[in-house]
Amino acid sequence: MATVSEAGGFGDDRLPSLDRLRWALGLVVPALLVVVWHVLVATGVFASHQLPAPLTVVETLYGMAVAGELAGHISVTVQRVFFGVLFGAAVGVAFGTLTGVSDLGSDLLDPLFQSGKNIPSLAWVPLFLLWFGIGEVAKVTLIAVGAFFPVYLNLSTGIRDVDEDLLEVVEVYDLGRIESLRRVVLPAVLPNLLVGLRGGVGLAWMFVVAAELIAASQGLGFLMSDGRVMSRPDIIVGSILLFAFFGNLSDLLVKGVHDRVVDW
DSSP states (O other): OOOBOTTSSBOTTTHHHHHHHHHHHTTHHHHHHHHHHHHHHHTTSSOTTTSOOHHHHHHHHHHHHHTTHHHHHHHHHHHHHHHHHHHHHHHHHHHHHHHHHOHHHHHHHHHHHHHHTTSOHHHHHHHHHHHHTTSHHHHHHHHHHHHHHHHHHHHHHHHHTOOHHHHHHHHHTTOOHHHHIIIIIHHHTHHHHHHHHHHHHHHHHHHHHHHTTTTOSSSHHHHHHHHHHTTOHHHHHHHHHHHHHHHHHHHHHHHHHHHHHHHO
């Protein structure tokens, strides 16, 4: 029999069935937006050369997928984001740990990083072109910059906010600096690290657009730019929707890992 909680809801025996339905709620607003989109185009509020109908975008993406063109663009962009996040997160962990455990490191480096996080992605493009040329190194490095800052900021802040009780445990057992960091501090701030990684993945998908404007010949950013050159709004909108889909998919993956870690 269902029980009523103090908050006025049902007890734990009803929660599993409700949780299974929660994912569907996230589809309600997007579905309504598609309906509004269709109505705006069908009633002539937006001309087809400004905003194509939803079905037109679907047909364009399907045609590109059947031709084998779309998979190549998606694969290249996903690889760039993956390696950019991997590199940016690794550097973020290194510097976040350093500034978190060392007052001197924080005083020296944190003002620089706090200033750097405010630089727009496109502002890095001319500099990276001079440094790395137009190859993959420039693109992956730019994406890594986007992934670096959330990881660094969350980890550094998390280490500085570690519970005092845990630090007292370190003193009681007289653990060395490296051992206490490995066995106490880093496990305690793992949720912070994953929150930062989630933000880093999100920024990486935004930075990849700027990265693929660097003389790219493949990728979703290139596809969107090519659609602009060819005056193909269906390709532009389709690329934007693909960015949203894969960005959300990667966010859900990181969130899933975060939830398991927090539960553990």
